[in-house]
Amino acid sequence: MFQPGDRILVAVSGGKDSIALLHLLHHHNYDVTGYYIDLGIESYSEMSTEKVLEFSSTASIPIRIDRVRDLFGVGIDEVARILRRPPCAVCGTVKRYLMNRAAQDFDVVTTGHNLDDEAATLLGNLLHWQEGYIRRQSPSLGEQGTLARKVKPLIYLTEYETAHYAFMKGLDTVVEECPHSERATSLSYKEALNGLEAAMPGTKLSFVKGFLALKGSLFPPEEPEAIDLTPCNQCGSMTTVGLCSVCRMREKVSAVVSPPEPL
Ligand code: Q46
Ligand code: ZN
Numbered sequence: 194m195f196q197p198g199d200r201i202l203v204a205v206s207g208g209k210d211s212i213a214l215l216h217l218l219h220h221h222n223y224d225v226t227g228y229y230i231d232l233g234i235e236s237y238s239e240m241s242t243e244k245v246l247e248f249s250s251t252a253s254i255p256i257r258i259d260r261v262r263d264l265f266g267v268g269i270d271e272v273a274r275i276l277r278r279p280p281c282a283v284c285g286t287v288k289r290y291l292m293n294r295a296a297q298d299f300d301v302v303t304t305g306h307n308l309d310d311e312a313a314t315l316l317g318n319l320l321h322w323q324e325g326y327i328r329r330q331s332p333s334l335g336e337q338g339t340l341a342r343k344v345k346p347l348i349y350l351t352e353y354e355t356a357h358y359a360f361m362k363g364l365d366t367v368v369e370e371c372p373h374s375e376r377a378t379s380l381s382y383k384e385a386l387n388g389l390e391a392a393m394p395g396t397k398l399s400f401v402k403g404f405l406a407l408k409g410s411l412f413p414p415e416e417p418e419a420i421d422l423t424p425c426n427q428c429g430s431m432t433t434v435g436l437c438s439v440c441r442m443r444e445k446v447s448a449v450v451s452p453p454e455p456l
Contacts, residue, residue: 194301194303194332194333194344194346195223195300195301195303195342195344197222197223198224199223199224199299199300199301200224200226200298200299200300200301201218201223201224201225201226201299201300201301201302201303202225202226202228202257202295202296202298202299202301202302202303202341203215203218203225203226203227203228203302203303203304203305204228204229204292204302204303204304204305205227205228205229205245205256205305206229206241206305206367207229207240207241207242207244207245207248207366207367208241208305208366208367209355209356209358209359209364209366210305210306210307210310210347210352210355211304211305212244212245212248212305212359212364212366213305213347213355213358213359213362213364213366214303214304214305214346214347215227215248215252215254216248216252216359216362216364217358218303218346219252219254225254226254226255226256226257226299227245227248227249227254227255227256227257228256228257228258228259228292228295228302229241229242229245229256229257229258229259230258230259230260230261230287230288230291230292231258231259231260231261231262232261232268232269232284232288232371233260233261233262233267233268233269233270233271234268234269234270234280234371234372234373235268235270237367237369237371237372238268240367240369241367242258244365244366244367245258247365248364248365248366257295259291259294259295261287262453263453264287264291264439264443264453265442265443265446265447265450265453266446266447266450266451266453267446267450269283269284269287271450272287272442272446275445275446275449275450276442276445276446280373281373281376281377283442284373286438286439286442287439287442290430290437290438290439293340293341293430294430296340296341297341299341300341300342301341301342301343301344302341302342302343302344303343303344303345303346304343304344304345305345305347305355306345306347306348307347307348307350307351307352307354307355308347308348308349308350308351308352308397308398308401309351309352309383309386309387309397310348310352310379311330311332311345311348311401312382312383312386312397312400312401313379313382313383313386314326314330314379314382315327315330315400315401315404316382316385316386316400317378317379317382318330320382324412327408327412328408328412328414328415330404330408331405331408332344332345332346332348332405333345348401349398349401349402351397386400420433421433425437425440426440427440427443428440
């Protein structure tokens with residue numbers, strides 16, 4: 194997934210998985226920088242920001258922070274309300290945008306997805322036959338255009354195991370989930386998989402490992418569609434049209450709240 198000399202950006206939310214990953218890689222002397230996005234979701238974001246900053250200062254690991262409020266002047270909930278879109282849809286687009294921007298200074302981006310996350314995503318993709326997503330589901334996505342490599346080093350460890358690591362190392366992490374995660378369908382998939390795991394231990398691991406072993410023959414990679422990308426007129430990030438999706442959001446939001454400084 195990466196070499197000892199690579200500059201690694203570790204996306205952290207303040208939760209146990211991402212903090213455990215950052216702690217583990219730092220402990221093994223990799224060149225790591227944490228990357229945290231303050232979503233501006235009231236007490237949840239305040240608590241997460243506090244934990245991430247505390248961890249970075251006690252562990253002496255550099256951390257880079259972007260704030261959604263610096264982009265829009267308000268947090269995710271308010272942006273979603275103004276745009277009349279679900280918070281998670283807005284959040285996903287904004288996080289991707291910020292992460293890709295931050296990744297430009299690094300060789301690889303890592304996230305703390307664990308086995309439970311990966312199995313739930315796979316189950317959801319299969320239940321709805323999301324062929325494109327199934328083909329792309331992988332612990333390691335190569336560089337695409339200007340986008341850095343993205344890897345998930347923890348996908349063979351269960352949520353229980355990463356929680357155990359965090360506990361044994363005395364890592365102080367955020368226990369609360371984002372208030373919007375309750376509506377996430379992935380929770381239902383996780384519950385279903387936990388039921389299967391309890392009846393047949395090892396199910397999650399064999400589900401994900403078996404998929405990755407068979408993916409090449411069942412879902413062979415397709416030739417990527419040639420898409421013409423040009424720099425966004427406003428922020429310079431690569432996009433298919435004049436303004437990227439985040440700059441279009443910024444335009445709409447700035448009609449309602451005072452706009453922050455230009456990007
Ligand atoms: S998408 Fe939705 Fe998550 Fe963003 S608003 Fe919260 S639950 S944090 S992974
Ligand atoms: Zn833009």
